[in-house]
Amino acid sequence: MTQGYSHGELPLYYETHGSPRGDRPSLLLIHGGGSTIESNWGLLIPSLAGGREIIALEWQGHGRTGTIDRVPSFEATADDIAVLLDELGRGPVDVLGFSNGGQIAMQLAVRRPELVHRLIAASAPYRPDGMIDGFWAGLEGATFADLPHPYVEADLAVSGDPAHVRQLFDLDRTLMLSFTAWPDALPASITAPTLVVGGDRDVVTTQHLARLARLIPGARLLIVPGTHGSYLGEVLDGSQAELDRTLPHLIEFLDAD
Numbered sequence: 001m002t003q004g005y006s007h008g009e010l011p012l013y014y015e016t017h018g019s020p021r022g023d024r025p026s027l028l029l030i031h032g033g034g035s036t037i038e039s040n041w042g043l044l045i046p047s048l049a050g051g052r053e054i055i056a057l058e059w060q061g062h063g064r065t066g067t068i069d070r071v072p073s074f075e076a077t078a079d080d081i082a083v084l085l086d087e088l089g090r091g092p093v094d095v096l097g098f099s100n101g102g103q104i105a106m107q108l109a110v111r112r113p114e115l116v117h118r119l120i121a122a123s124a125p126y127r128p129d130g131m132i133d134g135f136w137a138g139l140e141g142a143t144f145a146d147l148p149h150p151y152v153e154a155d156l157a158v159s160g161d162p163a164h165v166r167q168l169f170d171l172d173r174t175l176m177l178s179f180t181a182w183p184d185a186l187p188a189s190i191t192a193p194t195l196v197v198g199g200d201r202d203v204v205t206t207q208h209l210a211r212l213a214r215l216i217p218g219a220r221l222l223i224v225p226g227t228h229g230s231y232l233g234e235v236l237d238g239s240q241a242e243l244d245r246t247l248p249h250l251i252e253f254l255d256a257d
Helices: 037-041 044-048 074-088 100-111 135-140 149-159 162-177 206-215 240-254
Strands: 002-005 013-017 027-030 054-058 093-098 116-122 194-201 220-227
Touching (some): 027 037, 037 149, 044 054, 093 100, 116 240, 149 162, 194 206, 206 220, 220 240
Parallel strands (some): 027 054, 027 093
16 A cells, blocks of 8 residues: 655545556545545455555545645535646546545546546435435534544544544535535536446435436446445445445446446
């Protein structure tokens, strides 16, 4: 494993796992809100690193990445990631983004299409009305005490700073509460081959994910058993068994060409 920080406006912490292969693009992993590399991808990385290079990062205010005086946005984070890929000389890469990371991944595919070879958007809404009933009311009333303890522990394990965890919560809550509907033209402009993924008991409705897949030219839709992120082995309620059920479908898509 190698690790470091990018040199853009906001330095992003990143790690690389595995080795570059000439016949296979690197795979970029973009975690979801509240997460770190370990909490989102701790099971996935060792399951994939033997067959391709993996680049995993932590975006604004998460894990080992700090913040700056900037309102968090999916667009700004996509631009931060583009700086990292340019610095590493990686691109086009395959991209797997989960939840907020999936929204960032879609923005990256729109803003810098030459950097994205294939795209997996997992549990990622493009409109607020894609969430299950009660989601937004719950978020509006949420306090730091509602942040699940596994996320608190994961961030503390790498940041070592309780203030960083509170900042993470505030940034993520602001990011989501400021989320407005994207025009249909935005996902419709994605040119990378795309797989839209979600769980059958996700916080993003299957109807919304199906609509997103219809908008992205040529996109495929995969609905698997699981809750929000459990099917990727995410720390909150995922498992190796759930990841193992999903992984062959992801690999088949990534290796399609």
